[in-house]
Amino acid sequence: MIKAVLIGPPGSGKTTVGRLLAERLGVTFRDTDADVEAAAGKPVSDIFIEDGEERFRELELAAVRRALDEHDGVLSLGGGAVLREETQALLDGRPVVYLQVGLADAVQRVGLGSARPLLVLNPRSRLKKLMEERRPIYERLAVLTVATDKREPAELADEIVEGLSR
Numbered sequence: 781m782i783k784a785v786l787i788g789p790p791g792s793g794k795t796t797v798g799r800l801l802a803e804r805l806g807v808t809f810r811d812t813d814a815d816v817e818a819a820a821g822k823p824v825s826d827i828f829i830e831d832g833e834e835r836f837r838e839l840e841l842a843a844v845r846r847a848l849d850e851h852d853g854v855l856s857l858g859g860g861a862v863l864r865e866e867t868q869a870l871l872d873g874r875p876v877v878y879l880q881v882g883l884a885d886a887v888q889r890v891g892l893g894s895a896r897p898l899l900v901l902n903p904r905s906r907l908k909k910l911m912e913e914r915r916p917i918y919e920r921l922a923v924l925t926v927a928t929d930k931r932e933p934a935e936l937a938d939e940i941v942e943g944l945s946r
């Protein structure tokens with residue numbers, strides 16, 4: 781059984797904090813973006829450009845399903861994985877942790893890199909819009925919510941260990 785599933789917008793720290801959390805718990809770590817890249821044999825940005833977002837979302841749903849089936853450690857999702865109703869249903873009853881982040885910190889963290897194809901143009905306004913659209917979904921799925929602004933990944937991992945043990 782999975783120990784924790786991390787959700788939240790890009791830049792909330794799912795990948796970074798998830799890896800630390802897995803270390804703390806002494807379990808293995810998986811990230812759906814890495815699983816999708818391994819399955820497709822190319823980076824997320826190339827999948828978006830060459831095959832489109834819909835194809836990425838299909839590969840992502842398959843990666844979530846596979847990980848929840850096989851994996852018993854910590855799983856970090858890509859920020860948009862929760863958009864699919866199938867994924868929302870798969871997360872029902874799981875220890876889902878929502879990493880909350882404000883726009884300013886998220887923008888600073890994702891920077892201007894090209895690794896997140898949805899944020900290449902106007903990262904600030906794209907992030908603002910997708911955060912507003914997805915917030916209700918993140919809130920509904922979470923059993924634990926952790927505010928990450930101005931907090932270090934290590935202390936967040938400790939807080940999640942504590943929060944999930946309660």
Ligand SMILES: Nc1ncnc2c1ncn2[C@@H]1O[C@H](COP(=O)(O)OP(=O)(O)O)[C@@H](O)[C@H]1O
Nearest residue numbers: 789790791792793794795796889928931932933
């Ligand atoms: N709590 C934090 N404080 C400062 N920087 C952070 C924090 N969490 C993550 N980061 C940095 O922000 C960037 C995005 O983090 P990442 O874990 O990839 O987020 P996500 O997987 O949610 O998109 C990385 O450079 C990471 O080092």
Ligand SMILES: O=C(O)C1=C[C@@H](OP(=O)(O)O)[C@@H](O)[C@H](O)C1
Nearest residue numbers: 789790791813858859860896897
């Ligand atoms: O929010 C999104 O739709 C996406 C978030 C990314 O993952 P992170 O949330 O880990 O950055 C990645 O899956 C892809 O670029 C799409």
Ligand SMILES: [Mg+2]
Nearest residue numbers: 794795813858
């Ligand atoms: Mg990530």
